[in-house]
Amino acid sequence: MSGKILEMKNISKTFPGVKALSNVLLDLYPGEVLALIGENGAGKSTLMKILTGIYQKDAGHIFYNNQEIAPTNPKEAQELGINIIHQELNLMPDLTVAENIFIGREPRDFLNFFLNNKELNQKAEALFERLNIKLNPRTKISKLTVAKQQMVEIAKALSFNAKVLIMDEPTAALTDKEINTLFNIINWLKNEGVSIIYISHRMEELKRISDRITVMRDGEYIDTLPTETTEMKQVVSLMVGREIKIEQKTSNPDTFTETILEVNNLNNHYLKDVSFHLRKGEILGFAGLVGAGRTEVARAIFGADSFTGEIIINGSKVSIKQPVDAVNHGIGYLSEDRKRYGLMLDMTVKENIAISSLSKYTMASFVKPSNIKKDAEEYSTKLKVKTPSVNQRVKLLSGGNQQKVVIAKWLLKNSDILIFDEPTRGIDVGAKQEIYELLESLAKEGKSIMMISSELPEVLRLSDRIMVMNEGRITGELLSKDADQKRIMELATKHY
Amino acid sequence: MSVTLISTKTESNKKILSSTEALQQILAFASLIILIIFFSLASENFLSWSNIEGILLSTTVIGILALGTTFVIITGGIDLSIGTGMTLTSVMTGVFIVFLGLPVIMGIIGGILMGALIGFISGFSVSVLKIPPFIATLAMMMIAEGLSLVISGASPIYFSDVEGFNLIALGSISPVLSIPNAVLIFFLMVIIGWILLSKTIVGRYTFSIGSNEEATRLSGINVKKWKMIIYTIAGCFTGVAGVIMASRLNSAQPSLGMGYELEAIAAVVIGGTSLSGGKGSLIGTLIGALIMSVLTNGLRIMSIPQEWQTVVIGLVILLAVYFDMLRKKGE
Amino acid sequence: MSVTLISTKTESNKKILSSTEALQQILAFASLIILIIFFSLASENFLSWSNIEGILLSTTVIGILALGTTFVIITGGIDLSIGTGMTLTSVMTGVFIVFLGLPVIMGIIGGILMGALIGFISGFSVSVLKIPPFIATLAMMMIAEGLSLVISGASPIYFSDVEGFNLIALGSISPVLSIPNAVLIFFLMVIIGWILLSKTIVGRYTFSIGSNEEATRLSGINVKKWKMIIYTIAGCFTGVAGVIMASRLNSAQPSLGMGYELEAIAAVVIGGTSLSGGKGSLIGTLIGALIMSVLTNGLRIMSIPQEWQTVVIGLVILLAVYFDMLRKKGE
């Protein structure tokens, strides 16, 4: 087992109704970055949770420094030097940044019982300095944006002096700037001899950061390839079992004539005079850096947050005070955090899909479940939701499939104006492609789409027109034919 | 191909699912059966028809309260006002019928509406004023307690002169076995509640709100409105319980009711409804309420000293919920 | 560049934060002051030293219970067993001192340990058996109620023959103003609790668990262990309350205690601690408990009829929590 720091052999795991892993292999050398990729639900997170003691394996062996280990809880793994940044944020919102990072390892005064907050904050500041992150250790997590929370997670994992560090989609909520910071950190860690398992759906990152790529599909190990000598196309086809090609959008702006949504002078605690319009059949992209205010615009239009300003739908001014008003005016909203704002996790796929459209299935307030099931099955098949049945609880689906359930909800509702906030966050390339095609076909059917994304290639790939935001204002508008990454970035950093 | 795969999976999963659910109900039911068997062996009087009737009758009030509060608990809320709220509805029934001389049926409707009003106010405090349910309904509990005394002048209102009032609960319209009406009404309320919860849009939203309130709101559901409706429905159940209580005692007793909420909530939880919302069933609540009253009755009929009765009931609640947890974990 | 942006935002945020927090405490305190001013205008006797002493003394038992339960509530739990648990601790103090003839100090320690044991069992049920706190402590409430009666033989245990026992609560070691010891002990418990909650590791984990239990667990904290510790600490507070209660009444009254838990929880929530966990303070609880007892005392001194007192207290709870919500929303 020469030189390997970690070796996982024939790992299997079954959840009720789902065989999540079968005979999966994985090995890791000191100081390397191993990319672990696979479609949604391939079992990546599950494998890592087994490695870190959160789940117990059904079969197989784990060797760490040539010794067999079987961690039964996260602490044991941490003590061995194995640390993980989870796909889902795992922070205590009411505690401060420093308190979160050093939870369980607080600097203490006498009796090992009293806290030393001064030292705590100093340690955090030192850590941030070392990692070159700018964060105030005394801020409560609940006051931070998702992106900054993700940075806290990363800082926390790095504070452990781990020998093996697992990053489960660390960049899903980050923009380029922070991704760069992260990659610098990763390179620095590699030099320190730390091994990293890196999970991501962003193919372009793998080339930049990884040494080898392990591909999984449907709970099985497929292959491991050296990054340098491998074509990304090849990886993708291993992953999805077929070829996929990414195109570039070329659309004719004159095809859209009918304005369906007009937003004038939207203002609230963060937004400043946001005005734009959306036309029938158009995909309007929203680009910007973290905290640019795109989500705020979406939430305001949808009635989730309060605002002042004018919203005109189909030529008439409408009053939107709460989401139900927006939905009644034909707006659907897919939020950037599906677990918190999009899904009833304990409920079934079909119940989630139908929740917004229940009146369709109701006679004198009695619900007809058979029709719901039929339609839910139709949409989940159409979107290729990977689930044993529409009766499965959404909680048990993988991230990407959960996202598809939310999309299905609005398709079933037949909303004319669809707001997609980071629609492909945490979704694998195969599924991404499907979602792109879906958005396009929706636009073709005459739906109007407002699409927020932090991935510039995605914005460029899909948008007929692009609005760029910074600091709560719209800083520019680009037609697809004029747009490229550089021009977007210029507008995204433009100040007033 | 993948479609075929999905559909086969669907079939098998459905079976698994429904059998687990069935198992759960069977297990809850099993505890009840075990208790019944135990007590019938311990005392011959336990299974006498008149004792069974007594058990059923003693389940009615707490049972109906528990049914209503099941809705609230499934939304992730809690209702502490049901005990004294019930008292207030029975006092109001007394006011309508005895003080104002309205016809009995008007009094009953008035009492139920009073319950609805209490529920509505709780619902309003919870959804519009955003006061946490525990505290909103705790305040409502105190307000209802005080108002019952104020309105009744702190003395019972007797229905002795109101012909037939007693029969609402204790008469029997059932042709066989002379089951008291109160019991029939209880079963009727189980059915009404069950239909509401599993067949109507109210039920869907009840579960949905309990499962993820914010996501429900962002799905375009008017959560405020539906929460008020749900609390109001629970209030109607409280009202029915109040009327039955009044009829059974042939009087409105203004100082009753405190503590009933905890018994009712215990019944709901024993019945498998989760206090964190999103999960629950009225059949479970029915079984939970029966477990509570069988237990109380059985211990009494065995002449277990009263202080030990309390201890035993406490332990049984712990055990019942513990096994329920185990079961859910195994799921 | 964007980095600079972030850090400036953070700074300003910090200032806003601390001033909002200060505002919050000031506002809670303000309600108390308003009540005090109102009652002193309404009745001349309200501000007499002996009435103030009376108010403080009447705050002690509920106040200490509320302090302990603040810990539990910050973890996102609830403790319904504190009322009857307190009774059980005072009964055990009686058993130790009167029945077994142990020295007073041993009896006191024994009583507090009994409280710790009750808390530990609740904590065990909640964390190891995974029973929801509401139901685990509801069961514990019943068990403690029954056991108090069983152990005491359903009759009070008198400390009349135990010299000085009464002085634990009612004597005064304070050189000035002769503040009763019970009040001093209460303030001591506020300080101990405050240190525990804000200066020690226990406090940190209390907030952490309440803020996100799963994340705390995934951070390698032994959540089960710490929850048991936290419930046990709350139990110690219950024990202290029990001893004070026994000393003040110079007897252990086995049938008291039911309902005290709701008053204590109301005090905690009025003090701004959130029932959903993660947020709270003991100074808030102190103010909350004072609001409750000032209100009760003031209404009594104004000779408001009892039934209206209940209504008014209910309304005040609603209002207090509503304004607290508004405040938090404004944050």
Next chain:
Amino acid sequence: GGDSTETGSNDSGSDNTQNEENNESSGESATTDNEDGETSEDKPYVAIISKGFQHQFWQAVQRGAEKAAEEFNVEITFEGPDNESQVDKQIEMLQTALDKNPDAIGFAALDSQAAAPLLENAKEKDIPVIAFDSGVNSDIPVTTASTDNYAAAAEAAHKMAELIGEEGKVALVVHDQVSVTGVQRRDGFIETMEKEYPNIEIADTQYGGGDHLESTNLAKAMMQAHPDLAGIYGTNEGSAIGVVNAVRELGKESEVTIVGFDSGKQQIDAIKDGVMAGAITQNPEGIGYETVKAAVDTLNGKEVPETIDTGFYWYDADNIDSEEIQAAIYE
């Protein structure tokens, strides 16, 4: 004559067998005398439903009943609800008792009207009912062994008036606002004062639920509101002790005349210490004793008088050691 099987119950053969089995399984609470297992089949069984069981007063009634049970060789069970507002709980206890097919029932109704249907039921089953403590407003009970609470309270008023020189302000701490005993003990006092002592003013009436601590706090508040109170009357043990504590805590022993009700160690001590002027006692053991005795007599076909006045006594430092009083009070 404890061996009589002629209970008047028409199907006595099988019933008695059942009773016997009951009692075997419940040995603890029944007063059994099982030296000769076979003869226990002949022992009549009297189920006693009281108004409470936790309080001293009811414990004393139970002792009296047990004494008689031993003397007349019958078996008894004794139970009652937690507090005097739980009319429906008592009804359920009565129902369960009826299902045990006892030979006789002793019953202290919280509300006679509410119990009427069950008393009819008892009559149909030919189970004789002995009312005790307060009258049952019905012609079904064969006799009533009770205290006239109204007259007793009037006596308390006379004594109070005498002690304070027939002028000044007095206040009442009442244990319950709604229950018959609470109301009679309040009204008997107030109405006597109003009718016969024009110079005495009733300054305040408050309700402490019989809770010692609560009563202490409210009596203190009362004295703050009315610093010139000449006397306070507490309507049961907990209330009276509350008043004693309050007066002690305020150091007003020499200013305020306390009149109590019922007995218990603390009242007895307070009287001996001179803090309490005196109290009314009923004869609880006598009530229990007479109830069982009347049941036995009825079963034996003896005439029993229509009412058995168990009487009440005024006791104070002068007569407390007399035999008559010692027989009526309990520690």
